[in-house]
Amino acid sequence: MNAPSRRAPSLRRTLAALAAGAVVLPLAASAPAGAETTGTPADVLAQVMSREVTGAHTYERLEALQQATLDHGGTRVSGTAGYDASADYLTRTLTKAGYQVRKQPFEFLDYDILSEKGSVVAPAARDLHPVIARFSVSTPEGGLKAELARPAGKSTGCSADDYAGQDVKGKIVLVDAGTDCFITQKQLVLSQLGAAAMLMNVNSPNANLNLRYRMVPPSDARIPTATLSRAESEALRADAANGPVTLDLDLRGNNTMTKTYNLLADTPTGSADHTVVMGAHLDTVDTTAGANDNGAAAAAVLETAVQLAKQRPHVKNRVRFAWWAAEEKGLAGSQYYVDQLTAAEKAHTALYLNLEMIASPNFARMVYNGQTATGPAPAGSTRISDLVTGYFARQKLPTIGLVLDGRSDHTAFVNAGIPSGGVNAGADTVKSQEWADLFGGTAGQMLDPCYHQACDVLGGINKTILDQNARAMAWAVGRFAVDTSDIGPAAQ
Numbered sequence: 001m002n003a004p005s006r007r008a009p010s011l012r013r014t015l016a017a018l019a020a021g022a023v024v025l026p027l028a029a030s031a032p033a034g035a036e037t038t039g040t041p042a043d044v045l046a047q048v049m050s051r052e053v054t055g056a057h058t059y060e061r062l063e064a065l066q067q068a069t070l071d072h073g074g075t076r077v078s079g080t081a082g083y084d085a086s087a088d089y090l091t092r093t094l095t096k097a098g099y100q101v102r103k104q105p106f107e108f109l110d111y112d113i114l115s116e117k118g119s120v121v122a123p124a125a126r127d128l129h130p131v132i133a134r135f136s137v138s139t140p141e142g143g144l145k146a147e148l149a150r151p152a153g154k155s156t157g158c159s160a161d162d163y164a165g166q167d168v169k170g171k172i173v174l175v176d177a178g179t180d181c182f183i184t185q186k187q188l189v190l191s192q193l194g195a196a197a198m199l200m201n202v203n204s205p206n207a208n209l210n211l212r213y214r215m216v217p218p219s220d221a222r223i224p225t226a227t228l229s230r231a232e233s234e235a236l237r238a239d240a241a242n243g244p245v246t247l248d249l250d251l252r253g254n255n256t257m258t259k260t261y262n263l264l265a266d267t268p269t270g271s272a273d274h275t276v277v278m279g280a281h282l283d284t285v286d287t288t289a290g291a292n293d294n295g296a297a298a299a300a301v302l303e304t305a306v307q308l309a310k311q312r313p314h315v316k317n318r319v320r321f322a323w324w325a326a327e328e329k330g331l332a333g334s335q336y337y338v339d340q341l342t343a344a345e346k347a348h349t350a351l352y353l354n355l356e357m358i359a360s361p362n363f364a365r366m367v368y369n370g371q372t373a374t375g376p377a378p379a380g381s382t383r384i385s386d387l388v389t390g391y392f393a394r395q396k397l398p399t400i401g402l403v404l405d406g407r408s409d410h411t412a413f414v415n416a417g418i419p420s421g422g423v424n425a426g427a428d429t430v431k432s433q434e435w436a437d438l439f440g441g442t443a444g445q446m447l448d449p450c451y452h453q454a455c456d457v458l459g460g461i462n463k464t465i466l467d468q469n470a471r472a473m474a475w476a477v478g479r480f481a482v483d484t485s486d487i488g489p490a491a492q
Contacts, residue, residue: 042483045314049478050391052307053300055467061299062291064089066458069289076284076295078108078260078326078333083283087263090282090302090323097309099265099321104340106325108332109218110258111135116226118199121145121246123239130199130226132251133183134214134329139197139224143250146172146196148240156180160189169194172247174228174236177203183213183227184220191222197249198225201233205430205445211452212285214330216406224251260325262333265305267481270318273348276480277320278304278473279334280355281327281409288456292448293427296461297355298323300470304477315481317350324409334409338416350484351384352413353476354422359466360448362441363425365392369401370421372414377404380419380487384476388421391475397468398438419487421476423469425462427451 038044065086069076072085091101111134118128149171153162157175173195175186187198202211210229215221226249228236239245263282280297284290305321326332341349354368367389370382381404392399402424404410410420426447436443450456480487 040483041314041316042479045311045482046475046479048311049304049307050471050475052310053304053470053474055463055470058296058300058303058466058470059461059463061093061302062295062461063458065295065299066289066291069284069295074289075286076282076290077286078283078329079110079258083260083325086282087261087323090263090298093302094265094305097306098268099305099309100268101263101265103261104264104337105259105261106333106336107257107259108326108329108336110256110329112254112256114138114252114254115250117143117250118226119248120236120239121248123243123245128228128232128247129210130228130249130251131210131212132253133225133227134212134253135218135221135255136215136225136251136253137221137223138252139249141252143248144172144197144224145246145248146170148236148245148247149173149195150237150240151175154180157186157189160193163189163193170196172197172199172249174199174201174233176201182216183225184215187215187223187225188220195223197223197251199233200225200227201230202227203230203233204428206449207231209453211428216330218255218330224249226251258326258329260333262325262337263323265321267308267312267315267319269312270315270481272318274317274350274484275320275348276317276350276353276477276484277322277413278353278355278477279322279324279409281325281333282323283325283328283333285328285452287452288450288454291456291458291461292359292361293357293451293456294327294355296359296466297357300355300358300466300473303470304474307474308477308481311478317481317484319477319481327409331406331409331411335412338412338418341416346416346418349413349418351380351419351421351480351487352410353384353473354408354410354420355469355473356408356422356424357427357448358423358425358469359461359463360425360427361460361462362431362445362447362449363462363465364429364431364435364439364447365397365399365465365468366402366424366426367392367399368404368410368421368424371401371403373403373405377414378417378419381414381421383487384419384421387479388423388472388476391472392468395468400435400438423472425465425469
């Protein structure tokens with residue numbers, strides 16, 4: 001239920017506060033009684049926004065978004081009715097709040113799956129359930145039959161040294177997932193060694209979980225590649241320990257082009273010379289309605305936009321809210337958006353705030369830390385991280401840092417030199433005991449056990465971290481909507 005509404009501060013008090021270099025803003029009806037806020041204009045709007053954007057209201061947005069998804073096919077895959085219905089819901093809500101919403105249409109490289117079958121031929125016949133990697137090279141029509149091999153060295157198979165003394169030419173090689181390198185690198189190594197195909201054990205705590213990976217970039221695809229669950233992978237290894245194993249794989253797909261669009265909405269006030277972009281991907285994979293990945297984040301961006309609309313006289317820097325398409329198909333929507341920016345528009349983009357999987361059931365409270373896998377992110381990224389981490393610290397909520405890796409929509413902004421940050425509650429990373437001690441939850445399980453699975457539904461949403469992450473990002477938007485002056489080289 002809504003909290004009692006409050007009367008706005010008197011004009012005399014407001015003028016006096018402004019003269020003193022502070023601001024007193026009226027709070028909307030949902031703010032706690034007695035919660036009048038003073039401070040610098042940036043501090044005030046940040047605090048107002050963190051009070052107005054609640055987990056409860058965000059969850060209501062998420063419920064509506066998920067209903068639109070379920071009513072139109074059950075997924076939000078880009079180019080489908082589910083994506084369109086969800087975008088229509090966002091558009092209606094934003095328009096009612098006073099925004100002019102625009103679609104940014106584009107085409108992206110997609111992948112049609114034609115076959116993903118597998119079996120053990122010998123020593124004893126049984127079916128396998130491979131999941132082909134997107135953009136994988138296809139086996140010949142009718143399949144590929146070859147002997148199974150494994151790396152003699154490190155099981156992740158990231159370098160030729162892992163196959164020293166082995167002949168894997170013409171064989172199907174089983175490797176493990178891991179943090180050493182991406183799947184694309186593993187199959188490049190095997191291609192150079194003459195392997196016929198690659199299978200990768202997803203190596204999840206859930207023995208029956210399988211996930212679809214992708215070749216990044218698609219042009220690096222060399223040999224047929226698919227994943228297997230840990231259970232099937234371990235059974236194959238047990239067979240191989242007793243003698244030769246022969247597999248039959250039929251893995252085929254075609255590259256194709258798909259039409260879709262990003263959804264963008266700008267505040268009507270605020271300078272375009274210091275544009276703040278807040279975004280989350282709207283699309284899902286084809287196996288789920290995606291309540292956490294990435295419905296919760298999309299709903300939080302929506303609720304932030306609705307609440308900021310009520311504070312438009314205080315917005316000094318334009319805020320652009322974005323819902324990206326085709327993130328699950330290779331970060332295509334956010335990359336297209338950045339590619340369309342002119343040099344001047346890039347220079348006038350002060351920063352990007354990314355929301356990704358912000359309500360994971362077994363969460364870790366992660367803040368992007370201003371670093372990439374290879375070094376510092378663009379100047380100003382560390383300052384964003386420090387400010388968001390500081391917000392959580394004032395709430396006595398511990399955080400851990402997360403590098404700005406290549407797994408979400410910040411990637412295009414980082415590569416374009418735009419300061420970036422945000423929050424993430426976790427996907428397929430396995431929670432350590434140290435993290436369980438820090439955040440609660442279950443050690444030894446994925447941060448989101450339903451990552452890319454049909455069970456990613458509303459019942460799995462962790463409402464505690466949803467509330468905390470939504471408020472933190474609303475705080476950041478309020479702060480930067482007034483002041484981005486410290487996001488620059490000096491802040492690094």
